[in-house]
Amino acid sequence: MNFETHLSEEQLDDVLMGDPGLEATTHLLECAACKERIAALEVSIASFAAVSLAWSERRSVTTPPPAMVAMGSAWPRRMSWALVSTCLLLIGFAIPMARHEEHENQTMVANEPREAAPSKGSAPEQLAVIQASGAQVRVAVVTTADHSADAQIARDNRMLRAIDRELDASMQSPSDAFGAMAVGGRPNGHGRNAPAPSWD
Amino acid sequence: MQNVQAAERSSSELDDIDALVRTYRPRLLRFVTFSIGDADLAESITQDCFLKAYNGRGNFRGDCSVNTWLTSIAVNLIRDQQRLQKFRFWRQARATAIDVSDAANFLASHESSAEARILAIERTEQVQAALENLSVNQRTIFLMRFAEDMDLADIAKTISMPINTVKTHLHRALKAVRAQVGGAR
Numbered sequence A: 001m002n003f004e005t006h007l008s009e010e011q012l013d014d015v016l017m018g019d020p021g022l023e024a025t026t027h028l029l030e031c032a033a034c035k036e037r038i039a040a041l042e043v044s045i046a047s048f049a050a051v052s053l054a055w056s057e058r059r060s061v062t063t064p065p066p067a068m069v070a071m072g073s074a075w076p077r078r079m080s081w082a083l084v085s086t087c088l089l090l091i092g093f094a095i096p097m098a099r100h101e102e103h104e105n106q107t108m109v110a111n112e113p114r115e116a117a118p119s120k121g122s123a124p125e126q127l128a129v130i131q132a133s134g135a136q137v138r139v140a141v142v143t144t145a146d147h148s149a150d151a152q153i154a155r156d157n158r159m160l161r162a163i164d165r166e167l168d169a170s171m172q173s174p175s176d177a178f179g180a181m182a183v184g185g186r187p188n189g190h191g192r193n194a195p196a197p198s199w200d
Numbered sequence B: 001m002q003n004v005q006a007a008e009r010s011s012s013e014l015d016d017i018d019a020l021v022r023t024y025r026p027r028l029l030r031f032v033t034f035s036i037g038d039a040d041l042a043e044s045i046t047q048d049c050f051l052k053a054y055n056g057r058g059n060f061r062g063d064c065s066v067n068t069w070l071t072s073i074a075v076n077l078i079r080d081q082q083r084l085q086k087f088r089f090w091r092q093a094r095a096t097a098i099d100v101s102d103a104a105n106f107l108a109s110h111e112s113s114a115e116a117r118i119l120a121i122e123r124t125e126q127v128q129a130a131l132e133n134l135s136v137n138q139r140t141i142f143l144m145r146f147a148e149d150m151d152l153a154d155i156a157k158t159i160s161m162p163i164n165t166v167k168t169h170l171h172r173a174l175k176a177v178r179a180q181v182g183g184a185r
Helices: A009-017 A022-030 A032-062 A068-072 A074-120 A123-131 A134-166 A174-178 B002-015 B017-036 B039-055 B066-086 B114-132 B136-146 B152-158 B163-184
Strands: none
Touching: A009 A022, A009 A032, A009 B163, A022 A032, A032 B017, A032 B114, A032 B136, A032 B163, B002 B017, B017 B039, B017 B066, B017 B136, B039 B066, B066 B136, B066 B152, B114 B163, B136 B152, B136 B163, B152 B163
């Protein structure tokens, strides 16, 4: 190789990589231009290495790493966090499940007495059976509620019957005193059993 | 015999985690930061790297330097990170920028003149700009060779790549750097 033909880029790279061939080494001993090209790139790369290291050292000082003792003890801390998270998760699942179960129990118990009440006898007997289990105290409340509902129905029925009686045709309507007649020919008001008037 | 002694020395070095971090953190942080181009993520990876090295110090056989061993762990962590990024739907819009402009103030005394600092910053930024356009492999190999001073055989072994492939990556990286540095002049 003479000085008219300088090192190719690949040869320059090989020199920079630290793997120059014999030919390139010989050429560099004589050729200042190629030596300069290599030196320019080497200086740039060396500057990069120095400045980037300075940057990294500075960053290491300004933002020190967490103490390695802390890193070593990170596992117990992580374990405790994991334990706490697991507990919270379990609680999170347990509460809705318990509520759901409670709701199901209530529904079941609320359905049971209505079917069983006629065959099981009186309310005190039911209460005695129910009170045997502490968890089923609520059943007594539900049963009592059922009884109060029955009483309410009975009261309503009584009231309806009273209203029926009031509306009975045997009783005179105040409008009858004025001889008013309904359009259909029936005496106005409550004369359901009154004979239909004749238009003849 | 020398290898055994070196291994013993290195493993005792690995036992003292604080000294290990003090000695190797700046170099490792630089390697990771300029490999991935994100300073904050690099901090996290560097920390993971030391933790992994400390926990796996029993596996260190002493057949390479501690720095090379730490670098190989860092390379694996960077690869994991890249793999993770590939499947991440919400890619980080902008990585934490690496600003080296004030780092030159902390250079060694022979470059402490104002002119030398300015030149050093300028050259550094040119190389940095060239590195940004390289693939992760090319960047990593470039840094191993020119920042960590590893020889080609060590690089090939560390990243489990044939030496010719390492050379190809380095040629591409140097071409880009030469274009950037030469174009700026």
